[in-house]
Amino acid sequence: MRVLILHNAVSPDDSPSDRDVLVQAEAVSRALERLGHPWEQLSCTLDLEGLRRQLLDRRPDVVFNLVESLAGQDALAHLVPALLDVLGIPYSGSPKEALFLTNNKLLTKRLLRQAELPTPDWVHLEPDAQTSEVFKTSEVCPAAAPPPYVLKTVTEHASFGLEEDNIVRAESRAVLQTALQRHSARLGRPCYAERYIDGREFNLSVLAGPEGPEVLPPAEIDFSAFAPGKARMVGYRAKWEEGSFEFEHTPRRFDFAPSDRPLLDRLAHLALSCWRVFGVRGYARVDFRVDAAGEPWILEINANPCLSPDAGFAAALQRGSLRFEEGIARILQDAILPNAG
Numbered sequence: 331m332r333v334l335i336l337h338n339a340v341s342p343d344d345s346p347s348d349r350d351v352l353v354q355a356e357a358v359s360r361a362l363e364r365l366g367h368p369w370e371q372l373s374c375t376l377d378l379e380g381l382r383r384q385l386l387d388r389r390p391d392v393v394f395n396l397v398e399s400l401a402g403q404d405a406l407a408h409l410v411p412a413l414l415d416v417l418g419i420p421y422s423g424s425p426k427e428a429l430f431l432t433n434n435k436l437l438t439k440r441l442l443r444q445a446e447l448p449t450p451d452w453v454h455l456e457p458d459a460q461t462s463e464v465f466k467t468s469e470v471c472p473a474a475a476p477p478p479y480v481l482k483t484v485t486e487h488a489s490f491g492l493e494e495d496n497i498v499r500a501e502s503r504a505v506l507q508t509a510l511q512r513h514s515a516r517l518g519r520p521c522y523a524e525r526y527i528d529g530r531e532f533n534l535s536v537l538a539g540p541e542g543p544e545v546l547p548p549a550e551i552d553f554s555a556f557a558p559g560k561a562r563m564v565g566y567r568a569k570w571e572e573g574s575f576e577f578e579h580t581p582r583r584f585d586f587a588p589s590d591r592p593l594l595d596r597l598a599h600l601a602l603s604c605w606r607v608f609g610v611r612g613y614a615r616v617d618f619r620v621d622a623a624g625e626p627w628i629l630e631i632n633a634n635p636c637l638s639p640d641a642g643f644a645a646a647l648q649r650g651s652l653r654f655e656e657g658i659a660r661i662l663q664d665a666i667l668p669n670a671g
Contacts, residue, residue: 331367333662334390335359336410336421338397339373346570347490354396354637357644361655362394367662369394376401378413385417392665393421394658395634404433405485422665423612424633431608432633435484436522438608442628445607447600449628450619453503454484454522455510477501479523480563481513490517494561497526527619527627531564533582534601535615535635535646537657538664543605545598546646547584555579582642584649597626604631612661615643 335358337351355371362369370388374381374397385393393414400406408429414421424432431437442449481496496513500506506523514521531551536543553562556579568576586594601616608631615635619627635643639654647657 331662331666332391333362333367333369333394334385334388334392335362335369335371335394336397337371337373338399338407339375347566348399348402350636350638351396351398353639357637357639357654358394358396358658361658364655365659374400374410376406376409378409381410382413382417385414385419390419392662393419394662395421395423396637398634403485404490407433420665422634422661424608424610424614428609428611428633432610432631433485435482435630438631441607442604445603447603447607447628448626450525450527452522452524453479453506455507455514455520478526479506480526481509481521481523483517483519483521486519490519490566492563493565493567494563496565497561497563498523524629526561527621527629528562529622530620531562532597532618532620532626533615533642534597534618535613535643536601536605536610537613537647537652538611538660543602545601546652547649548586548594548597549582549584549642549646549649550586552581552583553579582645584645593620593624593626600626600628604628608633612664613643613657
């Protein structure tokens with residue numbers, strides 16, 4: 331099977347989070363070699379007509395889709411699978427609809443609420459004809475969340491712009507509205523405020539298989555080295571700035587006490603529910619917080635999550651006694667026969 335590894339173009343000046351796609355492409359190419367599949371690698375930009383011509387020239391049997399953004403915008407990533415659908419070329423990972431929905435966190439949260447799946451309350455800004463912006467709660471989030479809040483971008487992943495000073499203890503809507511406006515202006519992206527869940531953080535990876543999606547062993551982020559009062563969150567430094575305190579002191583762990591089993595079973599059930607509600611395919615990761623009462627809250631659904639060897643998905647594969655190339659093989663199988671997963 332001839333595989334084309336497709337990823338977004340990056341430059342030497344791009345951030346570590348952007349350049350990580352090259353690490354993923356290398357890992358996937360090594361796995362394909364071990365599986366005996368010939369492969370090529372191609373980068374793409376927002377020039378979809380140019381990409382269309384290259385795809386028609388190369389005519390791969392399947393595309394391994396690692397496109398995380400176009401023109402620096404995660405919100406545009408669904409355009410590549412949309413083009414592949416038009417051309418009739420099978421591709422790995424989630425379809426355009428799932429990528430479009432999960433790359434917009436407000437749409438994600440609205441669908442979670444409609445499906446009666448737990449996600450923290452949120453508030454956001456919307457354009458208004460009379461004023462530049464107005465403060466609103468979502469139509470499916472009828473009351474403003476109690477403080478504190480964490481400010482997040484609507485359409486970016488990889489903890490873009492996320493640090494502990496994003497936590498705002500606003501006691502009024504006016505204060506929160508000002509904070510959101512300033513944060514959005516600083517990042518150049520629309521932002522929203524989500525109720526901050528002070529508690530444990532888990533991520534669960536899900537992989538397509540011959541009998542349907544399989545939840546891999548759950549991982550918890552270990553914040554035990556954090557001083558009292560320091561916000562326990564995985565921000566940009568924790569993910570990408572090697573040598574920082576946060577990077578060095580947020581390891582994942584897979585060992586749990588027997589008393590955690592009911593919670594872990596519930597998290598697995600919720601992860602599978604997310605897979606089905608959003609029409610995810612191939613592989614995914616769902617991020618959770620668990621509050622002091624032991625209640626889980628869905629933070630984010632990562633369709634086509636990071637496949638770097640040191641990332642959470644690869645770690646979950648290893649913990650589940652699956653070689654990395656076995657995971658890649660199952661992702662490819664689901665691309666060719668999507669109904670199998």
